[in-house]
Amino acid sequence: MQLVINAFIAGSLAALIAGGLAFVYGILGVFNLALGQIALIGGYTTWWLYQVHSVPLPVSIICGMAFGALVSWLIFEVFINPFYKRHRFLPLVTTIALSMILDAVILMVFRERPRSILPGVKEQISGFGITISPVQIVMICTTLVFLFLLAYFLHSTSFGRKIRAVTQNDIAASSLGIRSGLMHRIIFIISGVLAAAGGIYIGIDTSLTPVLAFSLTIKAYAAIIAGGKGNIWGAILCAYLISLLEQFAIGVHWFGTFYISAGYQQTVALLVIILFLLWKPNGLFVSSSRKA
Amino acid sequence: MKKLFSIGVVCAAVMAACSPASQEPVKIGYIGPLTGDFSGLGSDTLNTLEMVVEERNAAGGVNGREIVIVPADGRCNGSDAASAAQKIVNVDQVDVIFGGMCSGETLAAAPIIEVGEIVALSPISSSPDVTDAGEYIFRNYPNDALKSTAMAGYFASEEYTKVAIITENTDFGSAFRDAIKAELPEDVVVFDEVVEPGTKDFRTLVTRLKDLDFDVVFPNLQTPANIAAFMQQLREQGLEQPAVSHDVADTAELITIGLEAVDGMRAINVPSVGVGTELEAKFIEKFGDPVMGIPFVSHSYDAVNLLIDALIAADLDEELTVRDYLNDLEVYNGVVGDFSFDENGDVVGISYALKEVKDGEWVTIADISIDQ
Numbered sequence A: 001m002q003l004v005i006n007a008f009i010a011g012s013l014a015a016l017i018a019g020g021l022a023f024v025y026g027i028l029g030v031f032n033l034a035l036g037q038i039a040l041i042g043g044y045t046t047w048w049l050y051q052v053h054s055v056p057l058p059v060s061i062i063c064g065m066a067f068g069a070l071v072s073w074l075i076f077e078v079f080i081n082p083f084y085k086r087h088r089f090l091p092l093v094t095t096i097a098l099s100m101i102l103d104a105v106i107l108m109v110f111r112e113r114p115r116s117i118l119p120g121v122k123e124q125i126s127g128f129g130i131t132i133s134p135v136q137i138v139m140i141c142t143t144l145v146f147l148f149l150l151a152y153f154l155h156s157t158s159f160g161r162k163i164r165a166v167t168q169n170d171i172a173a174s175s176l177g178i179r180s181g182l183m184h185r186i187i188f189i190i191s192g193v194l195a196a197a198g199g200i201y202i203g204i205d206t207s208l209t210p211v212l213a214f215s216l217t218i219k220a221y222a223a224i225i226a227g228g229k230g231n232i233w234g235a236i237l238c239a240y241l242i243s244l245l246e247q248f249a250i251g252v253h254w255f256g257t258f259y260i261s262a263g264y265q266q267t268v269a270l271l272v273i274i275l276f277l278l279w280k281p282n283g284l285f286v287s288s289s290r291k292a
Numbered sequence B: 001m002k003k004l005f006s007i008g009v010v011c012a013a014v015m016a017a018c019s020p021a022s023q024e025p026v027k028i029g030y031i032g033p034l035t036g037d038f039s040g041l042g043s044d045t046l047n048t049l050e051m052v053v054e055e056r057n058a059a060g061g062v063n064g065r066e067i068v069i070v071p072a073d074g075r076c077n078g079s080d081a082a083s084a085a086q087k088i089v090n091v092d093q094v095d096v097i098f099g100g101m102c103s104g105e106t107l108a109a110a111p112i113i114e115v116g117e118i119v120a121l122s123p124i125s126s127s128p129d130v131t132d133a134g135e136y137i138f139r140n141y142p143n144d145a146l147k148s149t150a151m152a153g154y155f156a157s158e159e160y161t162k163v164a165i166i167t168e169n170t171d172f173g174s175a176f177r178d179a180i181k182a183e184l185p186e187d188v189v190v191f192d193e194v195v196e197p198g199t200k201d202f203r204t205l206v207t208r209l210k211d212l213d214f215d216v217v218f219p220n221l222q223t224p225a226n227i228a229a230f231m232q233q234l235r236e237q238g239l240e241q242p243a244v245s246h247d248v249a250d251t252a253e254l255i256t257i258g259l260e261a262v263d264g265m266r267a268i269n270v271p272s273v274g275v276g277t278e279l280e281a282k283f284i285e286k287f288g289d290p291v292m293g294i295p296f297v298s299h300s301y302d303a304v305n306l307l308i309d310a311l312i313a314a315d316l317d318e319e320l321t322v323r324d325y326l327n328d329l330e331v332y333n334g335v336v337g338d339f340s341f342d343e344n345g346d347v348v349g350i351s352y353a354l355k356e357v358k359d360g361e362w363v364t365i366a367d368i369s370i371d372q
Helices: A002-028 A035-052 A057-080 A090-110 A134-156 A158-168 A170-175 A180-205 A213-227 A232-251 A262-279 B002-018 B039-058 B078-091 B103-116 B128-132 B144-157 B171-183 B203-210 B224-236 B252-262 B278-287 B294-316 B322-328
Strands: A125-127 A130-132 B026-032 B067-073 B096-099 B119-122 B137-139 B163-168 B189-195 B216-220 B266-269 B332-334 B337-341 B352-358 B361-368
Touching: A002 A035, A002 A130, A002 A134, A002 A158, A002 A180, A002 A213, A002 A232, A002 B203, A035 A057, A035 A090, A035 A180, A035 A213, A057 A090, A057 A180, A090 A213, A130 A134, A134 A158, A134 A180, A134 A232, A158 A170, A158 A180, A170 A180, A213 A232, A213 A262, A232 A262, A232 B203, A262 B189, B026 B039, B026 B078, B026 B103, B026 B294, B039 B067, B039 B096, B039 B278, B039 B294, B067 B078, B078 B096, B078 B103, B096 B103, B096 B294, B103 B119, B103 B128, B103 B137, B103 B171, B119 B294, B119 B322, B128 B144, B128 B171, B144 B171, B144 B266, B144 B352, B144 B361, B163 B171, B171 B189, B171 B216, B189 B203, B203 B224, B216 B224, B224 B252, B252 B352, B252 B361, B266 B361, B278 B294, B294 B322, B294 B332
Parallel strands: B026 B067, B026 B096, B096 B119, B119 B137, B163 B189, B163 B216
Antiparallel strands: A125 A130, B266 B352, B332 B337, B352 B361
16 A cells, blocks of 8 residues: 555656656657656746745745746747757757756756755555554645646637647638647646646655756656557656556566565566557557547 | 087087976866866866965965866766866877766776876775776775775674665665675665655655665765655655664755755764864855865865865976875875875775764764775
8 A cells, every 4th residue: 555655656747747748749749858857947946936936835846836937938949940840850969968958958057966855754544454654644645636627628618729739730710710830839738837847746745866867858758658649648647657567577476485675666667568568569558548 | 419419419508407397287187077067076176176276376386397188978877077188188198187076077087197197096986996997097095996885884783684775876885785785684674765856756756665674775876956855755754763874964065955854864074174273264265165065175175175285296206296295195184084095096084974964964973994
């Protein structure tokens, strides 16, 4: 049971970032390799406001996400918009360059010290064989609410409908009077907000270091590939699933005789995903998503 | 004709004496992690190097020649350190090298440094493998093999018979794990897991520790942030066993991040050399608080000063090389204490201390002497 909770703690983070990535990749077909850096920017901004300037935590978090949105909007205008319609791989190159620039900037501004938004031991409550802190419960729930709101936004508002229209057919949507350029911007900014939320999550749960970014991006890619291209819910579910696999791989006493060494944690989880993909090459959840 | 020849010889001698070649700057190469996870180590050591070089240049450099620094980024890993060494040895042709910092850097750079016949002095590399890295590789930081002996001795004296070890899979971490396991009696290690570098999620391992009977846990991880994360997750699950670690834990950062989670945590490390000294004040005035702590700065300070002493001596005496100077060194009175080098270039004369986090600070609670 504790394993499931552990998976939720780790998976919520992965889901936020994978959700953001799937949004951009699935809809614009753009690889954004700088998403991990946007996450760090969101986390560091929150840390800076809360720890250095004693701004109340909720305000700091909102500002961190807002700043993540602002940065991702700037990134879209400068590094994505001029390129992505020419060739879908161009942004791959520009965002790799960008990720290196941002890595250096983060290192310069925030130095190499690890930063924690909420340092120390979080108060714990126990019951039903699990131990969890209220902070973690809030974080898990906030993530779920956040993702739920996104679903509501996408599926039950006219705005969401427009975004889905752009997803399904860009040109057709434009011909019906939807400003697809604007939609693309909004999509990109939402992904930035999700990523920034992910960064804040790391800062609260453990600590931020300037070099986390790339591994975050890679894990999110694993989730969206497993989830199926363009399937946001698939990506989010797979992010949780990978975390669950990781925790079970090393937490279960297999057949009562041995534990898998913790060093193989990620390997085992990704191997399972590869096996799934052999069985369903388009992604685990692709058939359950609605087409056109 | 003969006269002309002798005039020629005199002229040549005069020109050689005055030629600008002898006024060329002396180059000290630097290999260390300037970017990446361990860049805190890099900035502390490079800052110290800059500080010493500035002081020594003001005092006349190497017999009037200016000292310049040629830094290269080793990123705390073998492949980057090898290309860094390649560059400063073959392209920049430095006179001596201050570095590598991480053991992985020193080990990967060693073969290139050996071929170039340039002395490298590391202030931090502690892996036992560095002992045999080569004729030109020196260090003024003690070998981990001694630290694991000290740690095993400490476990025995506290009568800890069930030890849990969690290792981060780096050169440093796995070397320490092998060394401590070799020191401890066979059935003492009851939990022994290796995690990928950079892991911060130890919750499932902690869940497993919960079902296990152990006396002490040894987080053998590579960064203070990771140890702090482990300690938080351990204490959050209500596990109260004592935790003992090594030099990585012995930093102010661990306490900033871990707060009460690391209260009472112990570490076996070189003594807190340099704390409260003039060097500390000088460093803080110039660069602010060191990221990894003043002991690393102290070891770096001594190493660079010693290298410059050696360069000066070798510059004055044609017969003497920097390597011979270090090998023949009787004793160096540094900030870290009085030390010299053995035949493998390992430091002799540095002892260990047992430290504990008390009221948000690392304090030394006992000295541990090592019999080599």
